[in-house]
Amino acid sequence: MKFCPKCKSLLLPKKGQLVCSCGYKEKGEERIVITERMGSHDLDVADEEDDPDGNSELPIVCWNCGNRGVTFWMVQMRRADEAPTRFYKCRKCRKVWRSGK
Template sequence: MQFCDECGSMMVSVDGEMVCQNDDCGATSEQEEGLAEQFTSTEAQSDDDVIETEEGANFEGKPTATDVVCEECGHGEAWYTIKQTGSADEPPTRFFKCKECGRRWRGYS
């Protein structure tokens, strides 16, 4: 990874030249020797392992929990995802979506 000498923003490779991503800066420089082969474009990375927890997230197809009960409809199965919401030494948070009524809630360990 290469950073702009002018403003400190991350630079990206464009046609063999490094270009600052800060629109206000626009500085360019030569690529550092040997770094061109090490760059990975974030556009090529997939988001298959991203955990969606916001309101419109699709939980269907995620693992199923049978040790929970929905407080709204009483159903005993829910899809869930796990996300580290606190610091690394705290347990992760489980996000649930009821398979029956679609209610969402969090579970803390």
């Protein structure tokens, strides 16, 4: 606990600093802790939008933007004895549509 040297109010930690309602700021030890945490490079951003499944690209032209390069996946819509519905996704405009009717 630290108190403001100006107005004797309790200083509150805020963004690595100790701040007082009067406007006084003091860089406290907490800043070190926060800096260390920020420095960790565990942030591995998953880039799932880019390539959901690299093997399933088809030379189909997207009806929406004309881009050639479409991924697909199968979904069993109803019963198991029916053919699964094939979905397509344009790698450029992200448009998704299904095959068949």
